[in-house]
Amino acid sequence: MAFAKSNRLPVGAIQCDNTTLSLLKANDYVAKSIRDKMQTQGTLLINITSSAGSGKTTLMQETARRLKDKIKMAVLVGDLETERDAIRIREAGVPSTQIVTNGVCHLEAQMIVQAFDHLDTTGIDLLFIENVGNLVCPAAFDLGEDYRVTLLASTEGDDKPKKYPRMFLTSELMLVSKADLLPYIPFKVEAAAQDAREVNPEIEVLTLSSTTGEGMDAWCEWLMSRVEAKKAELAEVAV
Numbered sequence: 001m002a003f004a005k006s007n008r009l010p011v012g013a014i015q016c017d018n019t020t021l022s023l024l025k026a027n028d029y030v031a032k033s034i035r036d037k038m039q040t041q042g043t044l045l046i047n048i049t050s051s052a053g054s055g056k057t058t059l060m061q062e063t064a065r066r067l068k069d070k071i072k073m074a075v076l077v078g079d080l081e082t083e084r085d086a087i088r089i090r091e092a093g094v095p096s097t098q099i100v101t102n103g104v105c106h107l108e109a110q111m112i113v114q115a116f117d118h119l120d121t122t123g124i125d126l127l128f129i130e131n132v133g134n135l136v137c138p139a140a141f142d143l144g145e146d147y148r149v150t151l152l153a154s155t156e157g158d159d160k161p162k163k164y165p166r167m168f169l170t171s172e173l174m175l176v177s178k179a180d181l182l183p184y185i186p187f188k189v190e191a192a193a194q195d196a197r198e199v200n201p202e203i204e205v206l207t208l209s210s211t212t213g214e215g216m217d218a219w220c221e222w223l224m225s226r227v228e229a230k231k232a233e234l235a236e237v238a239v
Ligand SMILES: Nc1nc2c(ncn2[C@@H]2O[C@H](COP(=O)(O)OP(=O)(O)OP(=O)(O)O)[C@@H](O)[C@H]2O)c(=O)[nH]1
Pocket: 050, 051, 052, 053, 054, 055, 056, 057, 058, 059, 085, 132, 133, 134, 177, 178, 179, 180, 181, 208, 209, 210, 211, 212
């Protein structure tokens, strides 16, 4: 019986994954190319995810103010519309390029590659990607990052890690943000941390406030130790 046209292969053809059938598989190939580029440059790449309004851009601004004189930092930031977040981050003193997704609810690896045409990452020690604000679809797309860091604001409720498990399963660090509001709302950090660890036993948890600066030193130390580790990897490869 003859095969359907879509299944016919010429004799001797190279067998490859049919990426046209799988968006996520295609995304993985592009993500690998980003990971390889960052590895070659010794750039630490961090994907920042959270619900809308959990404090990602404010955290980028405060992190920039603390680290911009110590290391070279840059931020790619995704939103459905407007350049507002990139403008805020540039005002904090680091290069930032806005990726406008025109309604797409997450960033994809191919969008990051396109953004590289507008942001030169050569010599950058720490590149952040601020993802589109939601805990659902950004979880599925690898952007070639070394670490995924998810903010959970105290105002969102401590029940979210179990309700949006994939995001917490794929994150290395959960940041409980807006800690300055904890005295006023019924959010239990330990309950959120326990749920996150039940989803992902490896996840680390830090609590911070970009407004008061509480926990910012521990966050910056977490970052700097990983920037140094990435540089050490590069030096090892060069030997
Ligand atoms: N009380 C308090 N408010 C904060 C803190 N961090 C951010 N905010 C406020 O929360 C609101 C949203 O902050 P953004 O940094 O814009 O949040 P975002 O996650 O970047 O938002 P999207 O990019 O739209 O998803 C702003 O009004 C901030 O001033 C914090 O640590 N404490």
